[in-house]
Amino acid sequence: MLTKAIALFKKDFHSELRTRYAINSLAMFIIVAISVIMFAIGQERISEGLTGGLFWVVIFFTAMSGLSRAFVSEEERGTSLTLQLVAAPSTVFTGKLIFNIILVFCMNTIIALLYAALFESFVINNFGLFLLSFVFGNIGLAISSTIIAAIIAKAGAKGTLYPVLSFPILLPLILSSVQLTLFAIDGTSIETAKFELAIVVSYDVIMLTVSYLLFDFIWKD
Amino acid sequence: MVWKIFLFILLAFVSIAGIAFPIVENPQAWYQFPNIPGLEQNARIIFFHVPTAWLTVLAFFMSTVFSFKYLKRKDLDDDLKAYASAQLGMTFCILATVTGAVWAKFAWGSFWSWDPRQTSIFALLLIYGALFALRSSIEGEEKRATLSAVYSIIAFVTVPFFIFVMPRIMKGLHPGSAEDSSAGPVVNFQMNSSMLLIFFLSLIAFTILYFWIWRISYKSLIIKENINKQLIRG
Amino acid sequence: MNNYSVEAIGLNKTFGRRLIFNGINFRMDKNGIFGISGPNGSGKSTLVKIIAGLLSPSKGKIIHKNSNDEIIPEKLHNHIGFASPYLVLYEEFTAWENLDIFSEIRGINFNKDKAKDLLNRFLLYKRRNDLVKTYSSGMKQRMKFIFALMHNPELLIFDEPTSNLDEEGKKSVYNIITDVSKQIIVIIASNEKTDLDLCNEILDLKQFKDF
Numbered sequence: 001m002l003t004k005a006i007a008l009f010k011k012d013f014h015s016e017l018r019t020r021y022a023i024n025s026l027a028m029f030i031i032v033a034i035s036v037i038m039f040a041i042g043q044e045r046i047s048e049g050l051t052g053g054l055f056w057v058v059i060f061f062t063a064m065s066g067l068s069r070a071f072v073s074e075e076e077r078g079t080s081l082t083l084q085l086v087a088a089p090s091t092v093f094t095g096k097l098i099f100n101i102i103l104v105f106c107m108n109t110i111i112a113l114l115y116a117a118l119f120e121s122f123v124i125n126n127f128g129l130f131l132l133s134f135v136f137g138n139i140g141l142a143i144s145s146t147i148i149a150a151i152i153a154k155a156g157a158k159g160t161l162y163p164v165l166s167f168p169i170l171l172p173l174i175l176s177s178v179q180l181t182l183f184a185i186d187g188t189s190i191e192t193a194k195f196e197l198a199i200v201v202s203y204d205v206i207m208l209t210v211s212y213l214l215f216d217f218i219w220k221d
Numbered sequence: 222m223v224w225k226i227f228l229f230i231l232l233a234f235v236s237i238a239g240i241a242f243p244i245v246e247n248p249q250a251w252y253q254f255p256n257i258p259g260l261e262q263n264a265r266i267i268f269f270h271v272p273t274a275w276l277t278v279l280a281f282f283m284s285t286v287f288s289f290k291y292l293k294r295k296d297l298d299d300d301l302k303a304y305a306s307a308q309l310g311m312t313f314c315i316l317a318t319v320t321g322a323v324w325a326k327f328a329w330g331s332f333w334s335w336d337p338r339q340t341s342i343f344a345l346l347l348i349y350g351a352l353f354a355l356r357s358s359i360e361g362e363e364k365r366a367t368l369s370a371v372y373s374i375i376a377f378v379t380v381p382f383f384i385f386v387m388p389r390i391m392k393g394l395h396p397g398s399a400e401d402s403s404a405g406p407v408v409n410f411q412m413n414s415s416m417l418l419i420f421f422l423s424l425i426a427f428t429i430l431y432f433w434i435w436r437i438s439y440k441s442l443i444i445k446e447n448i449n450k451q452l453i454r455g
Numbered sequence: 456m457n458n459y460s461v462e463a464i465g466l467n468k469t470f471g472r473r474l475i476f477n478g479i480n481f482r483m484d485k486n487g488i489f490g491i492s493g494p495n496g497s498g499k500s501t502l503v504k505i506i507a508g509l510l511s512p513s514k515g516k517i518i519h520k521n522s523n524d525e526i527i528p529e530k531l532h533n534h535i536g537f538a539s540p541y542l543v544l545y546e547e548f549t550a551w552e553n554l555d556i557f558s559e560i561r562g563i564n565f566n567k568d569k570a571k572d573l574l575n576r577f578l579l580y581k582r583r584n585d586l587v588k589t590y591s592s593g594m595k596q597r598m599k600f601i602f603a604l605m606h607n608p609e610l611l612i613f614d615e616p617t618s619n620l621d622e623e624g625k626k627s628v629y630n631i632i633t634d635v636s637k638q639i640i641v642i643i644a645s646n647e648k649t650d651l652d653l654c655n656e657i658l659d660l661k662q663f664k665d666f
């Protein structure tokens with residue numbers, strides 16, 4: 001099943017290279033969001049706690065601007081029927097999930113690098129912890145936004161509804177990730193942050209399970 | 222009819238008792254409440270605020286149960302039941318948020334302070350809001366039923382996280398939360414038997430009230446749908 | 456020899472609370488062309504979508520069997536070829552790439568000879584390296600037949616097969632339909648008289664309108 005999903009991912013990847021829809025809007029969004037924050041801060045030096053929070057604000061809204069693309073593009077063009085004819089629902093979901101995971105990793109790495117370069121107070125003292133929370137946080141973000149994107153695409157309402165539906169679902173993940181980022185900035189040991197890490201990992205596992213169980217219902221009209 | 226009168230008497234009794242029974246230092250008579258340090262007269266809200274919060278959760282739970290049923294049996298009536306329950310849940314959620322905030326103004330000095338319970342009820346409010354936004358954006362009945370059922374199940378799965386995550390991230394002020402040393406876990410220790418009795422009577426009365434309104438509201442939704450159907454076919 | 460069979464038991468479909476059809480029963484186990492007719496809005500497309508597993512019926516069941524083994528819904532898509540005007544291919548890719556992509560997503564090897572042969576038969580070989588978005592609607596329609604036939608399906612479903620086609624296109628489609636119907640089951644949903652003339656048996660949806 002994985003080879004089929006990867007074939008679907010490759011299709012999306014090539015399609016993205018030709019249309020550049022998601023990449024362009026994501027890149028622009030990152031630049032806009034970060035510069036708005038920079039303007040708002042001005043000359044002031046903000047605390048570590050605030051940068052950790054703002055880091056996830058940018059990540060959340062960037063994700064909301066680009067990740068719905070995976071399903072909305074199929075639905076808009078009417079190709080989701082074609083996909084139903086060539087692949088099982090689980091294959092479709094896996095393919096789209098791989099695409100979104102890679103997109104989230106690229107975009108968040110760029111955001112993290114920009115933050116490290118532009119904000120003096122964004123200094124990671126426990127890099128191992130940051131990496132762990134970054135990886136699991138990104139996976140969770142990709143899973144939830146993929147399943148919500150599937151709902152949005154079928155609902156026929158693009159744009160505004162996506163963050164509205166995603167926010168309550170992502171809230172536990174975002175709150176724990178903000179906390180973990182603060183820990184990483186403070187240099188707290190992984191031992192102390194075990195509880196939050198466990199929450200993020202179990203969030204990933206539970207959301208993944210629920211998504212696979214429910215995707216069939218969304219995908220079939 | 223009998224149980225409607227019973228419910229009326231029960232609710233009337235709970236309201237009068239909750240508001241009028243005196244709070245004294247050393248309760249002797251059955252109608253006297255103990256004085257809980259730090260809460261005093263503010264403690265009375267427990268008879269009204271806690272049941273609304275409980276119904277918010279119960280209504281969400283029932284809504285999820287019927288969403289699940291809909292996905293299994295594809296009976297549109299199940300969807301209407303889930304919808305009716307969500308509507309009620311939203312109402313009680315607003316009531317719980319507002320009564321809680323008003324109480325917090327007097328007990329903690331501000332309407333809102335991102336206490337874990339406040340954050341949790343806020344998250345529930347967001348979930349309900351998102352559910353209605355989703356419902357109103359979909360035209361087809363079946364699609365609307367399926368997608369909102371799926372969404373409410375996904376949202377339901379995240380609820381346990383709030384219970385575990387919130388207390389770790391924010392400090393609790395709410396009576397009954399772990400960090401609350403001044404007022405202590407109210408329900409377990411400082412309520413006397415008469416207070417507990419009124420509290421549980423109130424919970425029961427509100428729960429019956431919920432089921433009663435829920436039945437009326439989903440029945441009316443079903444009747445409305447049937448009339449629509451007759452109009453389309455006739 | 457093809458041992459494929461499709462059986463419908465008490466199919467009923469309602470959209471919301473509006474009835475589309477009720478009590479459809481049939482069984483197809485012989486190779487040949489099977490027609491579905493009915494006026495606009497009678498549920499022809501809905502029925503073929505249900506047969507193809509794209510929609511689920513409100514009541515009743517559709518059973519696909521291959522040599523007496525029931526095919527599970529997750530695998531059904533590899534046994535079915537489907538073409539219709541509302542099917543859309545990936546327009547940012549060329550015809551050749553489309554066929555390649557679909558084979559890969561299906562998990563089968565891309566059969567280049569078969570692709571060449573089909574493109575030739577539907578008069579599209581010369582345009583195989585052009586993006587699908589540059590095609591005319593008739594060319595897109597012919598491309599969909601190739602999409603439906605590429606993976607050697609055991610059941611072919613055509614919804615309005617000749618819409619958007621000119622006389623020449625129609626002729627080549629009819630030729631191919633009669634050709635393949637010797638080996639497999641073909642279902643055609645249409646109102647065109649010439650389409651229905653090909654059919655060995657016709658199911659009229661008008662008779663399934665009441666409860």
